[in-house]
């Protein structure tokens with residue numbers, strides 16, 4: 001499978017516990033909490049933040065791959081599954097036709113917290129702008 005170098009680097013950091021999650025940061029700074037900033041219920045390890053936290057599980061469920069991560073699944077198993085699925089479903093982003101702008105939007109919401117983002121690209125693939133925001137409460141006014 002052909003993946004970008006930054007993806008290889010990220011996977012290496014996941015597998016070698018090299019991400020700056022709170023559980024790792026407290027090894028160097030004891031004045032910060034090691035609790036997950038999303039769920040506030042467990043230590044924020046790489047495994048928890050990416051695969052076990054209820055928020056990350058919701059993101060995987062809502063993704064086009066609809067990944068349901070069983071409890072106690074290793075990071076290596078999840079990455080191998082993701083790579084096999086991505087390889088099978090490789091659908092590359094396509095630029096809009098000339099004189100058109102493509103705006104991709106996405107959002108996630110769970111238990112009163114959410115995030116939304118939008119990215120605008122023109123027909124030459126030039127980034128025109130983007131915006132992202134997080135919210136702590138949800139109402140029909142936000143939608």
Ligand SMILES: [Zn+2]
Nearest residue numbers: 036038039053
């Ligand atoms: Zn969590």
